[in-house]
Amino acid sequence: MLSVSNLSCVRGERRLFSGLRFDLAPGEWLHVQGENGAGKTTLLRALVGLSPPADGDIRWRGESIRRLGEDYRREMLYLGHYGAVKEELTPLENLQLAAALDGRNLDDREAIATLHRFGLKGREELPVRFLSAGQKRRVLLARLVTRQAVLWVLDEPFTALDVKAVDMLSALISEHLAGGGLAILTSHQTMPIAGGRAIKL
């Protein structure tokens, strides 16, 4: 469903990688590996359409992602390094507003249920800045469930998570893949999730 050919990216004057190619089908996930500075984040940002690559072609369902534009973004969710939550808002507000910005109406019940699933029971109405780093991360990850995207592009998703949360996230990803979803991850950990391939930058 996602096919990448002849991809090359530069940062400043340095060519990070070139001639990259891979195909990803439903149920598969890609583990992007490499040292710090190798270009993992740059690759992910190119794949989601934030930075146009220096060269190459990225296709979703056979069409170039640049031409698809909105249609691609609707089916894709990118969670990067940043917290990407508003610290002054509560987890509940964050989730509901994020959904509204995506054009979806998320009612209280569903939002609260999702937050409970991510272990944030009792903290739904507390401004995010009062939460711990791990809890903030979990508010962000809750969007994986509420957004219902087909392709998940996650940059170091296991950062700041405790063992229980790591297991929960891995299970979530496996569930997503089993349902026909796709995922691209960078992580320094090895992940016990089936159906994966690795590329090293």
Place this chain on the structure above:
Amino acid sequence: MSALLAIVRRDLLLAMRRKSEVLTALFFFIIVVSLFPLGIGPEPQLLKKIAPGVLWVAALLATMLSLNRLFATDHADGTLEQLVLSPTPLGLLVAGKIAAHWLTSGLPLVLLAPVLGLQFDLEASALGVLVGALLLGTPLLSLIGAIGAALTLGVRGGGVLLSLLVLPLYIPALIFGAGAVEAHISGLGAGGHLSLLAALLALAAFFAPWATTAALRIALE
């Protein structure tokens, strides 16, 4: 449409929870306006003459100060990236953010200006024209300022550079806005100035979100 309302609501909510930012810009406005009589002298005739210009320049500067919170905080915590990646057209979200910015920085200026205008002994009708001109002008300032804010996102020397870029572009608004009040006072009627201001607002409302969107994408590359 619901996405547009959502972003306006979100930014208003954030402004409410970070009231100090909004209030400091307002106090800046008040202080700057008070500086002029202190620098020039309290002669009533003179103050009455310079009042429209002073109030407008102070409004420009206060708007300038508040521009950096339009995109910078979203950029720093990563939510701007999420806005760009949202399936909703970015132009719509940008328009919403600019509208929210005006509600929290421009509208208070419009409401505060006539009160300060009393300090300069402007008559009621002149104050009315002032409010009308600012009502048309402050959204214009937010729109043009948004382009500058997007261009200088994350750039060294951001605040001062932003002023350098945006203040020349603010000059037509200043000329027509202050001119409207002066024209009214001198009996010529403010109609011409106000309609030109309205025309500029319409033009900016059309082009500025578009230019801002392009600038944001470039900033995030």
Place this chain on the structure above:
Amino acid sequence: MNNRLINWFKFASPQSFYPLAGKMIPWFWALAAVFGVVGLWISFFAAPTDAQQGEGYRIIFLHVPASWMSMFIYLVMAAWAGLGLTLNTRLSGMMAQALAPTGALMAFLSLWTGALWGKPMWGAWWVWDARLTSELILFFLYIGFIALQAAIDDPRRADKAGAILALVGVVNIPIIYFSVKWWNTLHQGASVSLTRSPSMAQTMLWGMLVMALCFWMYSIAVALMRVRAIILERETHTEWVKELDEVKR
């Protein structure tokens, strides 16, 4: 500019443009010199003494061409920048970057010559007439463009951001000019104006045109020299730059 006549796609790469520019530069300097000599001769000798303003008015032969060029260069700069933005060509952005300082210089020259004209004529170093004030604002726009590009580290982002600023500026220039003119007529009424000079004698007009051509050729020559320097700076990591004689030395 002139290389539109040739199939310019061939020269759209910095590598092929570099030697071409190098060859063109001396010709433009020569043209600038020729036009300059003719223009200055007309300014000082051929043009008659003005009845009202005496000899001092001759600075108009620098002031007006400089104003024209400052406007013209901004348009060309914005055009190159816009081209670079839409076609994603590096060289277009470099040309815009190369033109900006020269345009700013023209604006600055126009402001100074305006002041030098104003002082003996109207007794003031600066008059807030519509033309001078608009020129001042144009100067600010140039400085803003240069400052923005200087502040952004990544050259590609600097090109694109500068392009948007230049295009916004181009749209705003007529608006600014109109508003300043409006402001000026309302406030000063029938007062001094550096542009409201009596009808020009034929020779005066010729003098200004020739000087304008001189400035134009100068601008092209300088812009080409600057763009070569920018090319060297930005492409230092490429093979062909390392092979150049200038770099090897």
